[in-house]
Amino acid sequence: MNNASIQPSKWPVSSRIFHWISALLLLVTWLLMVVYQYTETKLYIGLHKAFGISVLCWMIARVLNRILTKAPAPVPMPKWQMLVSQLNHFVLYALLIAMPIAGLLMSVYGGRPVDIFGLFQIPVFVTPDRSAARFFNDIHTNIIWPMIIAFTVLHIGAALYHQFFMKDKLINRMK
Ligand code: HEM
Numbered sequence: 067m068n069n070a071s072i073q074p075s076k077w078p079v080s081s082r083i084f085h086w087i088s089a090l091l092l093l094v095t096w097l098l099m100v101v102y103q104y105t106e107t108k109l110y111i112g113l114h115k116a117f118g119i120s121v122l123c124w125m126i127a128r129v130l131n132r133i134l135t136k137a138p139a140p141v142p143m144p145k146w147q148m149l150v151s152q153l154n155h156f157v158l159y160a161l162l163i164a165m166p167i168a169g170l171l172m173s174v175y176g177g178r179p180v181d182i183f184g185l186f187q188i189p190v191f192v193t194p195d196r197s198a199a200r201f202f203n204d205i206h207t208n209i210i211w212p213m214i215i216a217f218t219v220l221h222i223g224a225a226l227y228h229q230f231f232m233k234d235k236l237i238n239r240m241k
C-alpha cells in the first residue's frame with residue numbers, strides 16, 4: 067500500500083485543543099519576555115508571569131485529559147523512533163510544568179507576590195531567601211529554558227520529517 071494513502075486515526079478533540087493552546091501559550095509567554103527584555107517595561111514581565119502561570123494550570127488540566135482520554139494507536143515506525151518520541155513527549159510535559167514552577171519560586175523567594183492579570187495575587191508563601199531566588203532563576207533561565215528549546219526543536223523537526231519525508235500524515239492526527 068502507498069504510504070500517502072494511509073489516514074491514521076486522530077487524537078481526541080480535547081487533546082488537540084490542549085496541544086495547540088499549550089503551544090500558543092508557550093509562544094506568548096516567551097514573546098512577552100522578549101518584549102520585556104527590549105523595553106524593560108514592568109507591564110510585560112507581569113504579563114510574562116501571568117501567562118506562565120496559565121501554562122502551569124493548562125498543563126495540569128492537560129495531564130488529567132491525557133489520563134482520562136484514549137490516545138490513538140501509534141503510526142507504524144521503527145521501535146527506536148517510537149521510544150524517542152514517547153520519551154520526548156514525556157519530557158516536554160515535565161518541562162512545561164517545571165518551568166512555571168521554577169519561575170513562581172524565583173518570584174516568591176525574591177519576596178514578590180505574583181499578580182494574575184489584575185484578578186488576584188499569588189502571595190509570598192515562603193520566607194524570602196535571596197540565594198534560593200538565585201537558584202530558581204538559574205534553573206528557569208539556564209537549565210529548563212534551553213531544554214525546552216532543544217526538545218521542542220526535536221519535536222517539530224520530527225513532525226516535519228513525518229510530513230515531508232515519510233508522508234504518513236502524522237500532523238493530521240493533531241489537526
Ligand atoms: C512556561 C512558562 C514560562 C516560560 C516558557 C518562561 C520563559 C522565560 C524565559 C525564556 C526567560 C528569559 C531567560 C533569559 O534571560 O534569557 C524568563 C525569565 C523570567 N521569568 Fe519566565 N517563563 C515561564 C514562566 C514564568 C513564571 C510563571 C514566572 C513567575 C511567576 C516567571 C518569571 C520570570 C522572571 C522574573 C524572569 C526574569 C529573570 C531575570 O531576568 O533574571 N516565568 N522566562
Ligand code: HEM
Nearest residue numbers: 085089092132155158159218221222225236237238239240
Ligand atoms: C509547529 C508546531 C508543532 C507541530 C507540527 C506539532 C505536532 C505534533 C503531532 C503531530 C503530535 C502527535 C504525535 C503522534 O500522534 O504520535 C504532537 C504531540 C505532542 N506535542 Fe506537538 N507539535 C507542535 C508544537 C508543539 C509544542 C510547541 C509543544 C510543547 C513544547 C508540543 C508538545 C507536544 C506533546 C507533549 C505531544 C504528545 C501528546 C501526548 O502524548 O499527549 N508540540 N505534536
